[in-house]
Amino acid sequence: MKILVVSLHRLGDFFLHQTLESSIRAKYGQVEIEYLINDSVQGYLITRGIKHHVFPREALQRFLVEPYFNPVSAHFLLHQTIEQINHQGYHAILNLTQSRAAAALMRLLRSAQIFGPRLGSHDWSPEESGWIRLVDRMALNPAGPSPLQWLDASARAAGLKMPILQPQVFTNSRQRRHLGIQLNASSKEKSFRPSELIGCLAKVRLAHPNLRVSLLGCPMDQPDLESLADTLRSMSLAVSVDVRSFSEWENANEENRWDLILTPDTSAMHFAARLGVPLVALFRGSANPFLTAPRMEGAVLLQRRADTAQAMSQSECADLGDAVIEVLQHEARSKSFFHSWITRASSAGGLELESLDQQPNERGMQNEPSQEVASVPGA
């Protein structure tokens, strides 16, 4: 039996979608799972030897912004992809992609049973103002399904259940605990600023002088990370630079694994969740924990109370440092400068965000969820 999983978002979404594999195998037994992914994320799948087809999205985007764009060339590119998939003879196609283009693609795929939520009907208004409003309504409508709900609904449509990952308990005998800090996200507004890291790390170092700290990134980040590490060392904040591909993360031995990762909302966050590494994730700018929370129990999610694009103040950085210290001590408390949540598996099997804002007392992270669990908003 062959199943195609349509995952046409970014790499972080692919990591989320991949967690469904265990559920697919539990239901269907021996099954070949292949993916349809965007051309921008195929590097990881090639490295891991994961079978996939490439949707030429970036190639199409390049066509679209050409001054002499010709619809025929775009048509040709897509026609090839569709024919390629149709010839594979998949028994089932599971659409986990929340977009109208993916819904249109589903209509073009034959010879398989197709699973996934249906998108509402929409018009084809050719006028600029008309289609921008249409997109606006879909993207910002609070009554629409969030990506997390979309995933659950997609899985349910195929009789599957999206798993909630469990954090790993590190029981090795090493003396020094290891904190990984991912600085960069897909946009600058979501990423940590170097000055913020200094303030946060200074606080953490006071509480954990022997903590091993690594700055994480991909190879293209290395010069910036090295420069930042030099600055931190000059301030007696010893850090190392750890530039690894996600494949290398997966294969890291226990000594090189992390006890905690501090990260913005990025693919590294979802990857860390998949590895079961405890997380403190900062959601800023357009990032919203209710939309893209990591699918792991016990992750601490923070969002600034101050609605500003400016760098965090010293007090905010120290508050962030406190959050890191608490998780290292298996605690989670409310924060002065951040809205804070902890992820939990709901009784219905979905992911819920439990607010820590109204709970000033210390909370053990292994406690049973309280009655104050907030559901992910949306339809």
Place this chain on the structure above:
Amino acid sequence: MSQELRSFLLQALQRLEKADRTLESEQGYNEDLEILRMVIELTREQVPIENTRSTPRAAR
């Protein structure tokens, strides 16, 4: 998104929609028309408020 990029996208959308109307009137509803409509959807998704969700950074 820059104004220039935006204007190219809008031009591309106009061409696509013109091609869509032409194809529908000449051939009626068929698979080619569906493919063209998917390209139209992709073009609409380029508007930043919807978030194109393509990655601007190299995947590692």
